[in-house]
Amino acid sequence: MKPMSNHGLENAPEDVKLAVDLIYLLESNEIAPQTALRALEMVKKDLERKLAQES
Known part of the structure; x- marks a missing residue:
């Protein structure tokens, strides 16, 4: 999964930006998902x- 472009996230809430990161x-x-x-x-x-x- 590649991070969204800044353009796609510029208006997103901070929690959404953090989740994507x-x-x-x-x-x-x-x-591994279990470790995460x-x-x-x-x-x-x-x-x-x-x-x-x-x-």
Whole structure:
């Protein structure tokens, strides 16, 4: 999967842009889906912890 051109993403929300970048990074580095999901779960938990601390 190739990243979308800047033109195709220029008006997209930031979360969509980030998702496209992450998908490209994972696929271009041939990261196994199970490995990626485990890593993303760790990232999610870390970000949720940070959000909770901000409250």
